Amino acid sequence: xxxxxxxxxxxxxxxxxxxxxLCALIFFFxxxxxxxxxxxxxxxxxxxxxxxxxxxxxxxxxxxxxYEDFFTNPDWQQALTNSFLIAPxxxxxxxxxxxxxxxxxxxxxxxxxPAIMAILISPMIVPLIISAAGMYFFYSRIGLQGTxxxxxxxxxxxGTPFVxxxxxxxxxxxxxxxxRAAASMGADPVKTFFRVQMPLIxxxxxxGALFAFITSFDEVVVVLFLGSxxxxxxxxxxxxxxxxxxxxxxxxxxxxxxxxxxxxxxxxEMLRRRSERLRGLSPA
Amino acid sequence: MTDLTAEAPVLTxxxxxxxxxxxxxxLRREKLRSLMLIAxxxxxxxxxxxAPIADMLFRSxxxxxxxxxxxxxxxxxxxxxxxxxxxxxxxxxQALHDDLLIAVEEKTHTRLxxxxxxxxxxxxxxxxxxxxxxxxxxxxxxxxxFINADKxxxxxxxxQILKRFSPPYTAGYxxxxxxxxxxxxxxxxxxxxxxxxxxxxxxxxxxxxxITFSCLLFGYPIAYLLATLPLRYSNLLMILVxxxxxxxxLVRTSAWKVLLQQQGVINDALVWAGLVSNxxxxxxxxxxxxxxxxxxxxxxxxxxxxxxxxxKTISPSYVRAAKSLGATDWTAFxxxxxxxxxxxxxxxxxxxxxxxxxxxxxxxxVGGTEGIFISNRIAYHISSSLNWGLAAALGVILLAMxxxxxxxxxxxVGIDNVKLG
Numbered sequence: 001x002x003x004x005x006x007x008x009x010x011x012x013x014x015x016x017x018x019x020x021x022l023c024a025l026i027f028f029f030x031x032x033x034x035x036x037x038x039x040x041x042x043x044x045x046x047x048x049x050x051x052x053x054x055x056x057x058x059x060x061x062x063x064x065x066x067y068e069d070f071f072t073n074p075d076w077q078q079a080l081t082n083s084f085l086i087a088p089x090x091x092x093x094x095x096x097x098x099x100x101x102x103x104x105x106x107x108x109x110x111x112x113x114p115a116i117m118a119i120l121i122s123p124m125i126v127p128l129i130i131s132a133a134g135m136y137f138f139y140s141r142i143g144l145q146g147t148x149x150x151x152x153x154x155x156x157x158x159g160t161p162f163v164x165x166x167x168x169x170x171x172x173x174x175x176x177x178x179x180r181a182a183a184s185m186g187a188d189p190v191k192t193f194f195r196v197q198m199p200l201i202x203x204x205x206x207x208g209a210l211f212a213f214i215t216s217f218d219e220v221v222v223v224l225f226l227g228s229x230x231x232x233x234x235x236x237x238x239x240x241x242x243x244x245x246x247x248x249x250x251x252x253x254x255x256x257x258x259x260x261x262x263x264x265x266x267x268x269e270m271l272r273r274r275s276e277r278l279r280g281l282s283p284a
Numbered sequence: 285m286t287d288l289t290a291e292a293p294v295l296t297x298x299x300x301x302x303x304x305x306x307x308x309x310x311l312r313r314e315k316l317r318s319l320m321l322i323a324x325x326x327x328x329x330x331x332x333x334x335a336p337i338a339d340m341l342f343r344s345x346x347x348x349x350x351x352x353x354x355x356x357x358x359x360x361x362x363x364x365x366x367x368x369x370x371x372x373x374x375x376x377x378q379a380l381h382d383d384l385l386i387a388v389e390e391k392t393h394t395r396l397x398x399x400x401x402x403x404x405x406x407x408x409x410x411x412x413x414x415x416x417x418x419x420x421x422x423x424x425x426x427x428x429x430f431i432n433a434d435k436x437x438x439x440x441x442x443x444q445i446l447k448r449f450s451p452p453y454t455a456g457y458x459x460x461x462x463x464x465x466x467x468x469x470x471x472x473x474x475x476x477x478x479x480x481x482x483x484x485x486x487x488x489x490x491x492x493x494x495i496t497f498s499c500l501l502f503g504y505p506i507a508y509l510l511a512t513l514p515l516r517y518s519n520l521l522m523i524l525v526x527x528x529x530x531x532x533x534l535v536r537t538s539a540w541k542v543l544l545q546q547q548g549v550i551n552d553a554l555v556w557a558g559l560v561s562n563x564x565x566x567x568x569x570x571x572x573x574x575x576x577x578x579x580x581x582x583x584x585x586x587x588x589x590x591x592x593x594x595x596k597t598i599s600p601s602y603v604r605a606a607k608s609l610g611a612t613d614w615t616a617f618x619x620x621x622x623x624x625x626x627x628x629x630x631x632x633x634x635x636x637x638x639x640x641x642x643x644x645x646x647x648x649x650v651g652g653t654e655g656i657f658i659s660n661r662i663a664y665h666i667s668s669s670l671n672w673g674l675a676a677a678l679g680v681i682l683l684a685m686x687x688x689x690x691x692x693x694x695x696x697v698g699i700d701n702v703k704l705g
Contacts, residue, residue, distance in 0.1 A: 097325040100322075100324060104318040105318070119326065119329060119330070120326070122334070123333050126683060126686065128642065129642060130679045133676065218533060220533075220534060257534075265527060
């Protein structure tokens with residue numbers, strides 16, 4: 001689709017513009033639901049649609065009251081705190097052991113590699129409801145159900161496949177002779193890891209960590225079953241809010257989370273570019 | 285060097301060991317080192333993830349509760365011929381009395397009652413009423429006293445069920461999960477009006493197929509546009525695909541919940557445009573339409589990204605060659621371009637389908653009663669009806685379906701080739 005040639009027939013012309021309009025409509029479908037909640041969240045009324053005042057752009061139609069509710073209501077604040085208590089710990093755990101395993105997996109002679117890989121990726125494949133059900137049964141047997149550590153361990157398990165995948169992908173372009181060079185100059189394996197290997201694979205590790213973080217931060221099914229009321233996270237609070245009494249505060253929360261995703265997306269994109277530049281895959 | 289090999293057929297390292305053995309040792313150490321690095325995560329996943337799945341598999345057939353609560357009765361019942369049509373003899377009633385005395389003391393008889401109630405209704409109340417009476421029973425004819433306490437004990441069917449479910453393992457939950465039951469004549473389907481799960485499985489598959497198809501329908505043009513535009517435009521447009529991908533699932537679901545309401549933005553816009561009258565606004569939510577719209581939106585990036593990565597590799601010269609040989613635009617697309625995108629369609633479609641049949645949150649919030657999936661029923665049995673065995677059996681069936689599809693996916697794309705973002 002590299003522009004229309006000057007000799008294009010009327011039919012081709014219609015098709016060309018028709019196709020672009022179709023694509024524009026689909027893009028609109030993709031992005032509109034996310035973007036529309038941002039102006040709606042400034043509604044001065046407790047409605048879920050644009051009021052007459054809002055459409056006329058009158059200042060009276062807009063207010064910050066839903067944001068105020070989010071930042072003062074103890075329920076939402078507790079949920080926000082819980083999310084930030086659970087996600088970083090789960091991320092650290094997943095990234096730490098996930099990175100080690102990815103380094104192990106990328107060595108040249110790993111026995112049973114396909115089987116190990118299948119096991120390590122399985123938390124990503126199994127539908128969440130099944131993981132949640134199994135964990136609920138098993139964790140209540142061993143006394144982890146309804147505890148903080150139960151939720152953290154479950155979230156870490158769900159996050160590790162993403163760490164494995166991103167770090168292994170970075171290691172594919174890693175030059176093994178650098179490790180040998182470091183060793184031949186007398187560096188021990190630990191020093192080699194932190195001074196030579198780590199700086200080169202850090203983009204993969206960070207994007208894996210971001211995936212693990214968003215998995216935990218966004219996760220609701222498992223925490224719904226495994227958590228007790230004192231582990232209520234932000235998505236959980238949104239879920240109950242949506243199911244029971246839908247309050248416009250949810251729109252404010254959703255807008256804040258959209259801003260968060262934009263920040264995450266930007267970080268990841270920058271990391272990807274840096275990684276490609278370092279590995280010489282694309283010109284700077 | 286040359287005379288060394290001539291004199292010594294076995295190559296050795298400097299310390300005199302054969303080179304082959306040294307190499308093997310080095311290889312072994314390397315293998316061990318890589319396994320040591322993998323071990324912590326492997327143990328972690330096995331304990332926190334695979335053990336729970338194994339537990340679920342076990343629960344779906346576990347039936348030890350009957351033999352644990354009524355140990356003597358189960359032994360005594362083994363002698364009884366359930367096809368005879370006669371009630372068991374006095375020894376069985378005596379054993380039941382002994383067992384129930386202990387069970388009532390430990391308050392386990394109500395749990396057994398609710399377990400057996402899954403197989404035949406009325407069992408729960410039977411055990412509850414009998415439990416209240418059993419302490420006051422006197423020595424003598426227990427059969428008479430039990431039948432006095434609840435006339436169901438005089439019904440051969442009650443005993444048949446008790447005997448049928450006395451082994452430690454049962455296929456009962458799985459049969460329930462496919463709307464079947466065991467009768468004295470063997471396995472048969474439940475009466476028409478009690479069937480539920482096959483319908484639910486069929487609906488889950490049907491809705492997932494519709495969602496997969498609409499993702500393909502809308503995702504294909506987008507992937508094509510992104511793959512053919514110059515890089516600086518396509519990178520910009522890619523953000524419009526990746527932003528929904530990265531936005532919280534609950535944010536997107538709440539957006540649809542708000543938009544699709546009868547007093548929501550879409551209906552308001554339609555009324556304003558005069559397409560729909562104010563009195564009969566469209567019902568877009570809490571039904572299958574709601575589920576299909578919201579899930580198509582949520583899963584579309586999973587279709588676009590694999591399609592895009594395949595289309596990116598297709599050289600434009602094939603289509604140009606076809607056109608220069610006289611093909612029309614349509615023939616060039618359909619006979620030359622489209623067949624090359626089939627691997628991408630396969631990968632995207634299977635991925636969307638797998639994700640879709642296991643979905644829980646979105647159907648729960650926008651699906652009402654008509655648009656829910658099998659996962660919603662699993663959640664219901666875990667948290668509301670507390671029939672964990674049935675929840676586990678439904679889960680195992682769903683898991684088997686997903687794993688089968690993933691096997692296919694692995695053959696087409698390879699799990700290692702999963703790309704993120």
